[in-house]
Amino acid sequence: MLDHEMIHYLTSRSWIQPQSEGGCWLWDDFVNRDGYGQFTIYHPRKRTCYAHRESMRAHGYDIEGLSADHQCANKNCWNPLHLELVTLAENTSRAANKRWGLYRRLSELSIRNGIEGVK
Ligand SMILES: [Zn+2]
Numbered sequence: 751m752l753d754h755e756m757i758h759y760l761t762s763r764s765w766i767q768p769q770s771e772g773g774c775w776l777w778d779d780f781v782n783r784d785g786y787g788q789f790t791i792y793h794p795r796k797r798t799c800y801a802h803r804e805s806m807r808a809h810g811y812d813i814e815g816l817s818a819d820h821q822c823a824n825k826n827c828w829n830p831l832h833l834e835l836v837t838l839a840e841n842t843s844r845a846a847n848k849r850w851g852l853y854r855r856l857s858e859l860s861i862r863n864g865i866e867g868v869k
Contacts, residue, residue, distance in 0.1 A: 759791075760801060760828060774827040781824045785825035801828040806835070817841035829857035 777787025779801075787801030802820070805828040806813050819841050822832040836844070 752810045753810070756804055756862075760805055760808065772822055773828040773829060774822055774832060775805075776824060777826040777828055781826050785856045787818040787828055801826070802833055804828075805832050806833055811835060819844060 780788050782788045790798050809830040816835045818833040819836045
C-alpha cells in the first residue's frame with residue numbers, strides 16, 4: 751500500500767476529533783486489549799497493523815525496529831505529532847516509569863484517605 755493510500759485509508763476508517771482532547775485522532779474501529787487501534791490489510795498479503803505505527807510510516811517516518819511512544823494519554827490516538835519514536839528499551843523503561851507513577855499516585859491517594867496496603 752502506498753503512503754497516500756494508507757493515509758486515505760486511515761482517515762476514512764477513523765473518527766478524527768480535532769482540538770478536543772488535545773488534538774488526538776482517535777481510532778474508533780477495532781481497539782485491542784492493550785488499548786491500541788488495529789486493523790487488517792489484505793494486500794499484498796494479510797497483515798495486522800497498528801493504526802499509530804502505520805500512521806507514522808505513512809507520514810514518512812522510518813519506524814523499523816523502533817517503538818512509537820504516545821506523548822498523549824490516548825493509546826488509540828494515531829496523530830503522528832503525538833507520537834515519538836524511541837528504542838524498544840526506552841519505551842519499556844518509560845512504560846515502567848508510567849506504572850510507577852500510577853502506583854505512587856494511588857499510594858498517595860490511599861494514604862490521604864487512610865487506606866493501607868495498596869498493592
Ligand atoms: Zn493524541
